[in-house]
Amino acid sequence: MPVFEELVGSWNVVPRDTGGPGGWILCAKAAATAGEVLLCERALVVSSADASSENKVLFAELAELERRRALGGSVALGVHAAACCALRSLGSEAVRGAVLCQCQHAASDLPEAAAVYKQLLKSGLLPQVGSFSAAEYAKLLSVVQLNSFHFEPLEVPGAASEEQGPGKAMFQVCRLMNHSCAPNVDFQIRWGEEGVATLRLAAQRDVAAGEELNISYLSSAPGEALGEARSVRRKRLREVWGFDCACERCLAEAGEPENGSSRASTPSLSGLEW
Numbered sequence: 001m002p003v004f005e006e007l008v009g010s011w012n013v014v015p016r017d018t019g020g021p022g023g024w025i026l027c028a029k030a031a032a033t034a035g036e037v038l039l040c041e042r043a044l045v046v047s048s049a050d051a052s053s054e055n056k057v058l059f060a061e062l063a064e065l066e067r068r069r070a071l072g073g074s075v076a077l078g079v080h081a082a083a084c085c086a087l088r089s090l091g092s093e094a095v096r097g098a099v100l101c102q103c104q105h106a107a108s109d110l111p112e113a114a115a116v117y118k119q120l121l122k123s124g125l126l127p128q129v130g131s132f133s134a135a136e137y138a139k140l141l142s143v144v145q146l147n148s149f150h151f152e153p154l155e156v157p158g159a160a161s162e163e164q165g166p167g168k169a170m171f172q173v174c175r176l177m178n179h180s181c182a183p184n185v186d187f188q189i190r191w192g193e194e195g196v197a198t199l200r201l202a203a204q205r206d207v208a209a210g211e212e213l214n215i216s217y218l219s220s221a222p223g224e225a226l227g228e229a230r231s232v233r234r235k236r237l238r239e240v241w242g243f244d245c246a247c248e249r250c251l252a253e254a255g256e257p258e259n260g261s262s263r264a265s266t267p268s269l270s271g272l273e274w
């Protein structure tokens, strides 16, 4: 587990270990008013074709593998790109320490992912991670899929969108946040020089001291899943993140709790975290 105190600094957030299946969560240190910025955090890893010329080559190679249908059907190009970027920028030892060791989720069975990894090694795109196993790579893909923040090409100022490709960013503190269909915080990813990304977390409404901070994993854009009916939202959350949402909004819209479930006993992102 990283030293959260160093990462959090004087910002208005505090990571808490629930000690239960929910794992680590993020809470407000002190009361906050709507609009208050609670945390700015630099990304641990960013995958983007525009981040560097090396990344451009990596994306081109992945696109070629995808064209040859070597990526398998269940994992997106952006997830592979983020996993490769993590290995390239952090190295295999740091990935084991900072990423894989914190993943309580069993590695997915992804033989296709292992095949891609071997091809990337063979092509020399990942020269420094020869001791990293294909099984670890498959697990890394699960970690990326469950914990990274997706960004759209247009969010990168000046990026040529057709070259930008899909992007993922991973954050050590913000990854702790669970989902709610009625989130109390929202985030923006901002871009600095040379592909450095910073996530800015702001209160969407007044938040009490100690209150758990929840973002929405579902997009709030018009016509997107967050605005949909309960069954649509829950289906999407189950398919992509593997849990049954039992947030206050889902419980309220169900009339009464299903099977006596409660927030605390619900599988959450933290339960599946890195």
Ligand SMILES: [Zn+2]
Pocket (backbone or CB within 6 Å): 180, 181, 182, 233, 245, 246, 247, 248, 249, 250
């Ligand atoms: Zn919900």
